[in-house]
Amino acid sequence: MATKKSVSSLKEADLKGKRVFVRADLNVPLDDTFKITDDTRIRAAVPTIKYLMSNGARVILSSHLGRPKGVTPKYSLKPLVPRLSELLGVEVKMADDCVGPEVEKLVAGIPEGGVLLLENVRFYKEEEKNDPEFAKKLASLADLYVNDAFGTAHRAHASTEGVAKYLKPSVAGYLMQKELDYLVGAVSNPTKPFAAIVGGSKVSSKIGVIESLLEKVNILVLGGGMIFTFYKAQGYKVGSSLVEEDKLDLATSLIEKAKAKGVSLLLPSDVVIADKFAADANSKVVPAKEIPDGWMGLDIGPDSIKSFSETLDTTKTVIWNGPMGVFEFEKFAAGTEAIAKKLAELSGKGVTTIIGGDSVAAVEKVGLADKMSHISTGGGASLQLLEGKTLPGVLALNEA
Numbered sequence: 406m407a408t409k410k411s412v413s414s415l416k417e418a419d420l421k422g423k424r425v426f427v428r429a430d431l432n433v434p435l436d437d438t439f440k441i442t443d444d445t446r447i448r449a450a451v452p453t454i455k456y457l458m459s460n461g462a463r464v465i466l467s468s469h470l471g472r473p474k475g476v477t478p479k480y481s482l483k484p485l486v487p488r489l490s491e492l493l494g495v496e497v498k499m500a501d502d503c504v505g506p507e508v509e510k511l512v513a514g515i516p517e518g519g520v521l522l523l524e525n526v527r528f529y530k531e532e533e534k535n536d537p538e539f540a541k542k543l544a545s546l547a548d549l550y551v552n553d554a555f556g557t558a559h560r561a562h563a564s565t566e567g568v569a570k571y572l573k574p575s576v577a578g579y580l581m582q583k584e585l586d587y588l589v590g591a592v593s594n595p596t597k598p599f600a601a602i603v604g605g606s607k608v609s610s611k612i613g614v615i616e617s618l619l620e621k622v623n624i625l626v627l628g629g630g631m632i633f634t635f636y637k638a639q640g641y642k643v644g645s646s647l648v649e650e651d652k653l654d655l656a657t658s659l660i661e662k663a664k665a666k667g668v669s670l671l672l673p674s675d676v677v678i679a680d681k682f683a684a685d686a687n688s689k690v691v692p693a694k695e696i697p698d699g700w701m702g703l704d705i706g707p708d709s710i711k712s713f714s715e716t717l718d719t720t721k722t723v724i725w726n727g728p729m730g731v732f733e734f735e736k737f738a739a740g741t742e743a744i745a746k747k748l749a750e751l752s753g754k755g756v757t758t759i760i761g762g763d764s765v766a767a768v769e770k771v772g773l774a775d776k777m778s779h780i781s782t783g784g785g786a787s788l789q790l791l792e793g794k795t796l797p798g799v800l801a802l803n804e805a
């Protein structure tokens with residue numbers, strides 16, 4: 406045991422012929438016909454699996470999909486098998502379960518370099534309860550544990566945290582490591598000027614992140630629905646824009662905190678407003694202080710795009726979470742798309758990291774994903790990390 410525990414990274418592990426339990430986050434979106442609509446997370450899991458395969462390991466691949474309550478065929482991982490097989494260049498076998506005698510038989514039959522995908526771990530309620538007996542069952546399948554599920558590292562579940570107690574060595578996979586390097590690295594040791602762009606619908610869901618970023622950044626750019634709470638807090642007329650009335654004092658205190666810390670806080674100077682929340686709404690551009698009654702702000706305006714872009718041009722490190730507007734409607738997508746393009750441009754001379762489903766979707770929509778320094782596969786996990794929280798899935802590993 407003592408010698409095994411001394412292995413603290415995947416590179417140091419002896420893999421030949423070993424059964425390796427790999428927890429990945431293959432929680433990908435599927436449409437009604439079970440077609441994968443975005444395979445980013447599957448592609449991101451490939452380097453670790455390929456490394457294991459090429460070093461003669463026998464790979465037991467595990468993930469959750471969705472939030473099933475018990476065994477729910479709709480949340481089976483089966484639809485992922487063809488894409489995984491294609492990306493890995495082997496025929497991936499699939500188990501109907503994730504623990505038990507049948508799975509043990511299949512595990513015994515995995516050849517060196519072979520991959521067995523286990524069924525959704527969340528088909529067992531014990532997974533989310535981090536039940537020790539269930540974690541032991543998972544652990545008993547393998548000789549070592551690799552956690553590559555960054556997107557689920559904020560969950561202390563049996564396959565992300567519990568199993569590491571019973572299976573040593575337990576190490577981070579390459580995706581996990583890369584995410585930590587970018588997200589922790591960007592925040593703790595950024596090349597300055599360091600800017601954060603935070604958007605999305607509500608300030609309430611981003612309070613922790615904004616507060617924590619105010620300690621680190623030089624520039625904080627705000628966009629999305631949350632800006633109207635800031636405007637209202639400053640006495641502007643916001644029409645029927647999204648406002649969180651109970652967060653007005655908080656918005657004021659964040660503005661004051663930014664001032665006290667010497668962070669330049671940028672709010673849009675103009676907005677695109679709509680007469681209803683719909684793709685075919687009538688729209689016009691107005692100064693941020695002059696939103697008429699009955700109209701709502703759904704995007705940042707052209708002057709804001711220009712001034713945000715000029716400011717971002719001065720930076721060396723940028724992290725971005727949350728869209729600038731309701732980018733799902735074409736009429737209100739310009740702000741988000743302009744920021745995506747600006748960050749792609751900046752990637753040549755600085756580090757750009759994109760976090761969160763919606764900002765990543767926007768970057769992909771404009772075809773610029775491969776231009777960014779890093780696109781995080783984590784939503785909740787990345788935000789918690791940026792808030793300075795420790796992720797249980799990371800803490801449980803040997804090297805943590």
Ligand SMILES: Nc1ncnc2c1ncn2[C@@H]1O[C@H](COP(=O)(O)OP(=O)(O)OP(=O)(O)O)[C@@H](O)[C@H]1O
Binds near residue numbers: 763
């Ligand atoms: N001005 C606005 N008014 C209302 N909703 C807005 C506005 N601007 C952006 N949104 C909405 O905010 C939503 C995204 O907010 P959210 O806080 O979930 O962002 P995110 O963190 O990038 O996403 P994810 O939850 O996928 O990580 C989008 O659906 C977008 O339409």
Ligand SMILES: O=C(O)[C@H](O)COP(=O)(O)O
Binds near residue numbers: 557560784785786
């Ligand atoms: O999509 C995610 O953020 C992760 O896969 C975690 O999923 P969860 O929020 O259902 O735990």
